[in-house]
Amino acid sequence: MRLQVAQPTPPASTQRRDALIDSHGRTMTDLRMSVTDRCNFRCVYCMEPDVKYLPKQSLLSLEEYVRLANIAHQLGVKKLRITGGEPTLYPDLDLLLEQVGEIGFDDIALTTNGTLLSDERCKRWKESGLNRITISLDTLDAKKKEAITRSFTPLDVVLRSVDMAKNAGLTPVKVNAVVMKGINDNEILSFAAFAQEFDIDMRFIEFMALDSGRAWSMESVVTAREMKQVIEREYELVREDDGPSSTSMNYRFANSTGRVGFIASVSESFCHGCNRLRILADGTVRPCLFSDDEWSVREVLRSGVSDDVVKQFLRDACFAKSAGHSMGQQDFLPPEKTMSTLGG
Ligand code: SAM
Numbered sequence: 592m593r594l595q596v597a598q599p600t601p602p603a604s605t606q607r608r609d610a611l612i613d614s615h616g617r618t619m620t621d622l623r624m625s626v627t628d629r630c631n632f633r634c635v636y637c638m639e640p641d642v643k644y645l646p647k648q649s650l651l652s653l654e655e656y657v658r659l660a661n662i663a664h665q666l667g668v669k670k671l672r673i674t675g676g677e678p679t680l681y682p683d684l685d686l687l688l689e690q691v692g693e694i695g696f697d698d699i700a701l702t703t704n705g706t707l708l709s710d711e712r713c714k715r716w717k718e719s720g721l722n723r724i725t726i727s728l729d730t731l732d733a734k735k736k737e738a739i740t741r742s743f744t745p746l747d748v749v750l751r752s753v754d755m756a757k758n759a760g761l762t763p764v765k766v767n768a769v770v771m772k773g774i775n776d777n778e779i780l781s782f783a784a785f786a787q788e789f790d791i792d793m794r795f796i797e798f799m800a801l802d803s804g805r806a807w808s809m810e811s812v813v814t815a816r817e818m819k820q821v822i823e824r825e826y827e828l829v830r831e832d833d834g835p836s837s838t839s840m841n842y843r844f845a846n847s848t849g850r851v852g853f854i855a856s857v858s859e860s861f862c863h864g865c866n867r868l869r870i871l872a873d874g875t876v877r878p879c880l881f882s883d884d885e886w887s888v889r890e891v892l893r894s895g896v897s898d899d900v901v902k903q904f905l906r907d908a909c910f911a912k913s914a915g916h917s918m919g920q921q922d923f924l925p926p927e928k929t930m931s932t933l934g935g
């Protein structure tokens with residue numbers, strides 16, 4: 592039977608080192624922390640209009656998010672990404688960034704739909720220690736944007752957010768587009784031109800089976816290879832060095848500013864080098880996006896135990912991380928939870 596809710600405790604591992612190592616030898620150094628599952632959009636590839644939110648009382652407090660971030664840092668996590676749902680809806684986001692900014696991560700990033708940014712907020716976040724922002728934008732066509740996001744927020748608002756993030760030095764600004772066949776795959780070249788014009792890192796993401804509408808099928812996926820071929824019809828791309836755990840294959844333009852990257856999560860899974868750990872807004876520890884194995888650390892945090900106990904809980908959960916997903920293969924079953932809950 593498949594799991595629907597987080598289990599109370601992960602299987603005990605023999606791991607005792609101050610690191611998060613799984614049973615396949617991978618070390619988790621990248622924490623994605625969701626601070627809300629709420630959103631002001633209903634993107635067709637992510638959230639259905641009648642999505643059921645987690646009960647408010649199940650969400651962690653600011654102190655609990657910061658405590659977990661601190662503990663994860665002590666366990667060797669170097670990068671922290673704050674995500675959601677839409678993290679800018681989280682009322683304590685400014686305080687959270689201030690407090691995690693003091694922990695000493697090498698890199699702190701935020702993923703947002705870019706609707707609730709302001710120059711002041713971006714500046715404040717930068718001063719708090721936020722390094723960079725990733726903004727989701729799947730179309731440059733104002734009408735299509737309404738259809739994809741199922742919201743009337745004008746396209747200009749998001750474009751202005753890209754500028755605000757750049758002006759505040761939250762760079763490199765990345766713009767994420769989930770490319771879906773027959774919906775926005777005719778805009779790949781426009782996005783390449785956009786990357787040049789705005790001097791940003793444009794990330795083309797393969798559509799993953801994480802949508803609550805269950806519209807995903809292999810036929811709806813445009814592969815990274817196909818996207819790159821489209822761009823190379825017009826532009827010369829130069830391969831860049833990706834880090835060892837990079838999820839994207841990155842390129843710069845031979846003759847201009849801006850970069851493009853392709854996230855081939857479906858066609859060329861990067862599970863073998865995965866260094867990511869996810870903690871959901873309600874304290875669910877989720878070592879793999881595609882495995883329903885997950886454990887709730889919330890009651891552990893609330894039971895008055897020392898940080899050492901929480902550390903061991905996280906070590907055990909990471910140790911049990913599954914080897915990888917089989918998206919695109921016959922035996923593949925989409926996970927119960929969707930991207931808006933899991934935190935992209
Ligand atoms: N609300 C914020 C946003 O949209 O940027 C942060 C959360 S969102 C879940 C994080 C990222 O997940 C976004 O860039 C979004 O495009 C991506 N995402 C959501 N559903 C996806 C899917 N089915 N396949 C691929 N990427 C997806």
Ligand code: SF4
Pocket residue numbers: 630631632633634637638675676677704727930931
């Ligand atoms: Fe909201 Fe982000 Fe999901 Fe769109 S992708 S519905 S903005 S959480």
